[in-house]
Amino acid sequence: MTPKTRDRWLTYLSVLVLLGILVLAQEYADEYQVRILNMVAIYITLAVSYNLINGVTGQFSLEPNAFVALGAYTASLLTLTPLEKGMSFIIDPCIWPLSVISIPFLPAVIIGGLVAAFFGFLMGFPVFRVRGDYLAIVTLGFGEVIRVVANNLQSVTNGPLGLKGIALYTNLWWSWGLALVTLFVINRLVKSSYGRALKAIRENELAAESMGINAFRHKLLAFTMSAFFEGMAGALLAHLITTISPMLFTFFMTFNLLIIITIGGLGSITGSVLAAIAFAWGSELLRAVEEPINILGLYTIPGIPGMRMVIFSIILIVVMIFARKGFMGRREFTWQWLFDRMHRKGIGL
Amino acid sequence: MSLLKIKGLTMRFGGLLAVTDFNLNLEKGELVGLIGPNGAGKTTAFNMITGRLKPTEGSMIFNGLDIDGKKPSQINRLGIGRTFQNIHLLTEMSALENVMMSFHGRLKSPFWAPILGFPGYAREERTMLKESHDLLERVGLEDLAQTEAGNLAYGQQRRLEIARALGTHPKLLLLDEPAAGMNPRETNALMELILTIRRDFDLTVLLIEHDMKFVMGLCERLVVLDNGATIARGLPVEIQQNKKVITAYLGERKSAGR
Numbered sequence: 233m234t235p236k237t238r239d240r241w242l243t244y245l246s247v248l249v250l251l252g253i254l255v256l257a258q259e260y261a262d263e264y265q266v267r268i269l270n271m272v273a274i275y276i277t278l279a280v281s282y283n284l285i286n287g288v289t290g291q292f293s294l295e296p297n298a299f300v301a302l303g304a305y306t307a308s309l310l311t312l313t314p315l316e317k318g319m320s321f322i323i324d325p326c327i328w329p330l331s332v333i334s335i336p337f338l339p340a341v342i343i344g345g346l347v348a349a350f351f352g353f354l355m356g357f358p359v360f361r362v363r364g365d366y367l368a369i370v371t372l373g374f375g376e377v378i379r380v381v382a383n384n385l386q387s388v389t390n391g392p393l394g395l396k397g398i399a400l401y402t403n404l405w406w407s408w409g410l411a412l413v414t415l416f417v418i419n420r421l422v423k424s425s426y427g428r429a430l431k432a433i434r435e436n437e438l439a440a441e442s443m444g445i446n447a448f449r450h451k452l453l454a455f456t457m458s459a460f461f462e463g464m465a466g467a468l469l470a471h472l473i474t475t476i477s478p479m480l481f482t483f484f485m486t487f488n489l490l491i492i493i494t495i496g497g498l499g500s501i502t503g504s505v506l507a508a509i510a511f512a513w514g515s516e517l518l519r520a521v522e523e524p525i526n527i528l529g530l531y532t533i534p535g536i537p538g539m540r541m542v543i544f545s546i547i548l549i550v551v552m553i554f555a556r557k558g559f560m561g562r563r564e565f566t567w568q569w570l571f572d573r574m575h576r577k578g579i580g581l
Numbered sequence: 582m583s584l585l586k587i588k589g590l591t592m593r594f595g596g597l598l599a600v601t602d603f604n605l606n607l608e609k610g611e612l613v614g615l616i617g618p619n620g621a622g623k624t625t626a627f628n629m630i631t632g633r634l635k636p637t638e639g640s641m642i643f644n645g646l647d648i649d650g651k652k653p654s655q656i657n658r659l660g661i662g663r664t665f666q667n668i669h670l671l672t673e674m675s676a677l678e679n680v681m682m683s684f685h686g687r688l689k690s691p692f693w694a695p696i697l698g699f700p701g702y703a704r705e706e707r708t709m710l711k712e713s714h715d716l717l718e719r720v721g722l723e724d725l726a727q728t729e730a731g732n733l734a735y736g737q738q739r740r741l742e743i744a745r746a747l748g749t750h751p752k753l754l755l756l757d758e759p760a761a762g763m764n765p766r767e768t769n770a771l772m773e774l775i776l777t778i779r780r781d782f783d784l785t786v787l788l789i790e791h792d793m794k795f796v797m798g799l800c801e802r803l804v805v806l807d808n809g810a811t812i813a814r815g816l817p818v819e820i821q822q823n824k825k826v827i828t829a830y831l832g833e834r835k836s837a838g839r
């Protein structure tokens with residue numbers, strides 16, 4: 233057996249183990265644990281797709297919250313029944329044809345992704361034509377615009393009231409299914425000639441262009457693809473928490489993802505996965521620090537909302553000081569690496 | 582029909598005329614040298630031909646096509662390959678990946694082909710891999726295929742840039758100071774290499790070089806720039822005797838205090 237086939241089987245095997253864990257979780261885990269597992273998967277999807285444009289292609293952008301919002305709103309408006317829309321939209325009635333449409337979950341998720349990708353394409357087109365730091369500024373603005381529009385386009389988004397009563401369709405199969413598909417697609421892309429072209433653009437755009445690589449098209453490809461997966465993740469998120477409003481999609485969401493991909497290592501897919509797991513889990517564990525803490529029944533320290541963000545920011549700063557390129561740098565976890573480590577430690581195989 | 586026809590090419594940077602009224606006709610298969618003192622505008626001329634700089638004035642017809650205003654990647658795909666004076670390799674990628682990269686512009690498979698595992702893409706990747714190894718072997722870097730480009734010695738990096746330019750299947754190859762930083766033995770090997778690749782790949786070559794022995798020994802004719810203006814053109818023996826050229830170079834020596 234060549235190392236390559238061995239590694240492939242090991243990957244299949246670990247996916248199988250993951251599915252086993254999900255079956256068990258579905259059976260025995262409580263609602264809270266299932267929710268964390270769902271969030272972990274959604275964060276993996278988001279981080280890996282955000283990393284494609286920010287890390288692999290090296291184009292610093294700040295928009296995932298916008299694409300997540302687009303996917304979440306699109307899919308929710310498509311799955312909500314006309315009756316539910318009639319009840320929610322109390323200020324302005326929902327516009328036709330949205331008011332009468334109701335489609336199944338799967339096409340709604342895909343359309344959510346496509347709408348996000350469409351906007352990604354439209355935005356990327358002018359932005360990637362100009363060089364420099366425009367991308368960060370334009371995408372940051374775009375996130376805000378989407379939120380403001382969501383707040384004001386009463387007859388489509390129901391404004392600040394948001395959408396309620398979204399069906400709880402997202403379960404472990406959906407969330408982990410999307411995470412695995414995202415990983416599969418982006419990993420294959422990054423390992424192909426296209427991925428090498430994206431990295432070449434990150435490293436030296438001038439060299440890449442002089443070798444016949446159209447930097448503009450490749451950036452647009454990476455950006456649109458990350459928008460597509462972020463939109464679908466947004467659709468799943470909406471059908472997990474069942475209530476969405478513009479408040480949910482602030483820059484904070486992007487900031488969290490930025491922390492994840494930076495800590496994981498910009499450009500490392502496995503780094504993003506590990507950091508996403510740590511983050512989603514960690515933010516649940518750290519929920520305690522935002523609640524009032526009672527010390528020996530004597531004092532009560534009042535809860536400080538936002539404390540978790542402070543902690544994550546400190547972790548980010550520490551990581552940046554001691555490991556400037558993040559946890560994984562640009563390296564990837566490979567089975568070969570694992571074998572080499574075990575070998576060195578004297579664990580035979 | 583000439584392969585490259587340049588007329589009245591001019592580049593102005595603010596008040597500085599880096600290149601003025603540059604004219605050049607390259608016939609297929611020629612090996613021409615572009616020389617001149619530091620700051621003469623040689624690299625600027627290359628940058629205009631390869632689309633990195635937009636000329637202030639002038640026209641450039643390559644292979645019957647107007648290339649003025651085209652992007653560097655388009656011009657490359659039309660058949661102009663180049664190397665850089667201040668080496669631009671993908672330093673964190675292996676030598677092999679650097680060369681493989683140069684096939685990407687001609688890739689036929691769309692991006693979803695590798696994702697869906699189409700056999701057409703796998704075939705292209707195999708061809709790419711094989712041809713890249715062949716090119717590395719040609720420039721004498723086969724043993725260093727897996728070495729990071731940034732860790733190669735200076736002369737090796739220059740040769741890797743040539744291999745990479747060849748990977749884009751150019752008709753015209755522009756070499757910007759290919760011998761810079763090489764020792765005499767490497768320089769001789771480089772002359773040999775340029776002659777063989779020209780023959781085997783059916784190339785037309787335009788090169789910039791300061792090493793006079795190299796230029797005189799290799800090029801069939803020369804164009805001399807000084808302060809952006811073309812001050813001489815002709816056979817190497819003619820250029821060696823040319824008063825204007827000698828003064829231009831002497832002037833440079835004096836002002837540079839060498």
Ligand SMILES: Nc1ncnc2c1ncn2[C@@H]1O[C@H](COP(=O)(O)OP(=O)(O)OP(=O)(O)O)[C@@H](O)[C@H]1O
Binds near residue numbers: 594617621666
């Ligand atoms: N992008 C630019 N902006 C402004 N000035 C430039 C630019 N590129 C080159 N120049 C100037 O144009 C002139 C010609 O430069 P160029 O690099 O073409 O010279 P060269 O003949 O290649 O010299 P060398 O032999 O030193 O490489 C120089 O005075 C240089 O400072």
Ligand SMILES: [Mg+2]
Binds near residue numbers: 623624625
């Ligand atoms: Mg130069």
